[in-house]
Amino acid sequence: MINPEREITATKNLRGVNCPMNLVYTKVAMAALKPGEVLEIILDNGPPINNVPGSVKKEGHEVLSQTQLTDGAWSVLVRKSPQTPKSP
Amino acid sequence: MEYSAAQLERYSRHIILAEVGVEGQDKIAAAKVLIIGAGGLGSPAALYLAAAGIGTIGIVDGDVVDLSNLQRQIAHHTRDVGRDKVLSAAEKMTAINPDIRVRPHQMLLDAANIREVIRDYDFVIDGTDNFPTKFLVNDACVLEDIPFSHGGILRFDGQTMTVVPGKSSCYRCTFRQPPPPDAVPTCSQAGVLGAIAGMLGTIQATEALKYVTEIGQLLTDTLLSFDALSMRFRRVPLRRQSSCPLCGTNPTITELVDYQQNACALK
Numbered sequence: 001m002i003n004p005e006r007e008i009t010a011t012k013n014l015r016g017v018n019c020p021m022n023l024v025y026t027k028v029a030m031a032a033l034k035p036g037e038v039l040e041i042i043l044d045n046g047p048p049i050n051n052v053p054g055s056v057k058k059e060g061h062e063v064l065s066q067t068q069l070t071d072g073a074w075s076v077l078v079r080k081s082p083q084t085p086k087s088p
Numbered sequence: 089m090e091y092s093a094a095q096l097e098r099y100s101r102h103i104i105l106a107e108v109g110v111e112g113q114d115k116i117a118a119a120k121v122l123i124i125g126a127g128g129l130g131s132p133a134a135l136y137l138a139a140a141g142i143g144t145i146g147i148v149d150g151d152v153v154d155l156s157n158l159q160r161q162i163a164h165h166t167r168d169v170g171r172d173k174v175l176s177a178a179e180k181m182t183a184i185n186p187d188i189r190v191r192p193h194q195m196l197l198d199a200a201n202i203r204e205v206i207r208d209y210d211f212v213i214d215g216t217d218n219f220p221t222k223f224l225v226n227d228a229c230v231l232e233d234i235p236f237s238h239g240g241i242l243r244f245d246g247q248t249m250t251v252v253p254g255k256s257s258c259y260r261c262t263f264r265q266p267p268p269p270d271a272v273p274t275c276s277q278a279g280v281l282g283a284i285a286g287m288l289g290t291i292q293a294t295e296a297l298k299y300v301t302e303i304g305q306l307l308t309d310t311l312l313s314f315d316a317l318s319m320r321f322r323r324v325p326l327r328r329q330s331s332c333p334l335c336g337t338n339p340t341i342t343e344l345v346d347y348q349q350n351a352c353a354l355k
């Protein structure tokens with residue numbers, strides 16, 4: 001089992017960014033990655049952590065882990081899907 | 089393309105859509121769409137495509153804004169009466185979205201000039217108001233191999249179809265030639281319920297966006313028509329005809345001709 005934290009290609013700090021712009025910034029960051037690469041996003045507790053991982057899954061990407069940090073925010077690791085999804 | 093924070097916010101509702109996303113918005117920004125006619129159909133199409141961020145939008149019209157246009161041609165305001173329609177429309181488009189480039193073509197299209205005008209665009213929206221020009225647009229787009237959306241409204245009725253030359257049925261496959269000029273009522277005699285211009289023009293804008301983003305199924309090989317009084321929509325399947333004088337196996341139309349104009353026949 002590979003430790004996904006060692007594979008992180010990019011990190012996007014979305015503390016203080018509300019829905020839906022946190023999803024927009026996540027998608028922009030994902031678009032810059034190659035298929036299979038891992039993005040770390042930092043999301044606020046509350047609506048962001050409750051909504052963004054589900055939206056990312058619907059786009060076909062894999063949510064590898066969700067870890068709450070000491071300040072209450074969440075670190076979410078997402079692996080980019082092998083191909084660009086056409087429809088959810 | 090690189091987006092500023094403001095642009096990401098502007099286009100956020102597109103980017104969120106799984107089918108569009110950042111890649112789709114990039115395609116929208118790179119696209120060039122030509123709108124023929126800055127009237128009832130062209131106005132909503134121009135405003136929505138500008139709002140969507142289509143990178144280059146051409147708009148062709150030779151007319152000036154008339155007071156009787158304002159009931160349905162929503163790109164024009166009362167203070168624009170007497171102004172060139174293309175300049176009036178371009179001003180509203182860039183006011184909605186300063187990111188885009190608008191090319192106003194203040195001219196009347198004819199057989200001699202249309203091919204050169206449309207050649208530079210990825211998709212054409214036919215928002216013209218008369219049958220001769222609709223046939224001219226169809227023929228020019230097929231000869232230049234440019235996909236387009238046909239549209240027409242009259243009274244309470246609208247109809248539209250999308251043509252991808254070489255792949256789907258063209259307007260002439262079904263409607264062989266323009267009706268005789270005296271067979272068609274002029275719009276000033278027939279009238280039109282203003283809001284149906286928005287119903288139809290926004291369908292045409294949607295087809296342009298689907299084409300440039302390569303999502304969904306285009307309205308090809310299908311004539312979509314509606315009667316706003318009953319609010320019934322009808323889809324009539326069409327087939328590409330090998331006997332079509334334009335896109336058939338032995339075409340007889342290989343260059344453009346001007347038909348007698350009866351302006352305002354289908355506005």
Ligand SMILES: [Zn+2]
Pocket residue numbers: 257258259260261262329332333334335336
């Ligand atoms: Zn044909």
